[in-house]
Amino acid sequence: MRHIRDLTHSYRRALYISAMAWLLSGCSLLQTESFNFQAELPENFTISATTYYDAASGESCPGHKVIKSDQPKGTQLIELKLPLTEKVKGCSRVLKSVVLNIKGQWGKRELDMSLQKAALYIRDEPTETTRPFPASGPLVFQGQCQWLFRTSGPNRVIRKILKCRALDANGVVQKSLAGGSMLRDGLAGRTVKLVLSVAQKEKPYYRGWWLETPKGWRPCTGLWGTNNEEFCTEPYKFLESFKMPDGRDCTVYPNCTE
Known part of the structure; x- marks a missing residue:
């Protein structure tokens, strides 16, 4: 009889361990979904x-x-x-x-x-x-x-x-x-x-401030009387030059020179 009780206790313990392992596994799967x-x-x-x-x-x-x-x-x-x-x-x-x-x-x-x-x-x-x-x-x-x-x-x-x-x-x-x-x-x-x-081609950040020519983009100026790029209006007036990041003075982008 004692032997049977020991087996029953061992069986219940095994079931308990298996159940806990299943629950922990389920929680782990839920948390890592x-x-x-x-x-x-x-x-x-x-x-x-x-x-x-x-x-x-x-x-x-x-x-x-x-x-x-x-x-x-x-x-x-x-x-x-x-x-x-x-x-x-x-x-x-x-x-x-x-x-x-x-x-x-x-x-x-x-x-x-x-x-x-x-x-x-x-x-x-x-x-x-x-x-x-x-x-x-x-x-x-x-x-x-x-x-x-x-x-x-x-x-x-x-x-x-x-x-x-x-x-x-x-x-x-x-x-x-x-x-x-x-x-x-x-x-x-x-x-x-x-x-x-x-995109294969770059575009001006300000729409209408650069004019596209056969040689490249030219920055307009003259509308507000500054030395910076401005909205293009006819008759077109362009900046004399601007600088590339490498220090070159250029008149068109991205070809630099016309």
Whole structure:
């Protein structure tokens, strides 16, 4: 009889250990539920992600954000695993959005760079802009970055500003930021990919302040009587010169000389 009691006790203990292991495993899986984010980047671009969480339904805890680090320099394909849920101090939070911080380097100096943002939104209900998941493979969002040039400072040195926008299915540039929205349901374990390209031609930062000629862009002046670029009006008057970042005095961009 004692032998039977010992076996029963051992059996119950084994069941208890197995049950606890299963529960812990289940909690671990819940806490680490995530999706894969990939970014395909042009040369001299980097990207990092900031994830924003809100309290789960029925809870009153505040949201928070977690910053993911940049990828190593020279890497044109980055992959991050982004948690869909977070639990901090007993408070459950769910991922609502991901802000993607894009950095483009246009020159050799450290300051020769510009920043832009893209965004991913996780929806609980479908909207007109929510993208469905494909039957297989990643959900891909296309975007295009445009370099915009202008002169800056008393020496009228060329500087560049980055502008990144979404592309539609036909490759047409949209007004919205690169990225988009997707449903939470079915997102766990899937891959979401942002593919960024760069427009072949640069454009002036101020529309209508430079005139495009067969030799290149020329900065207008004369409207307000300054020695800086100004809105182009006929008869056209141009700046005598401006400086390239490397110090050259030029009259047209990007060819420098006519």
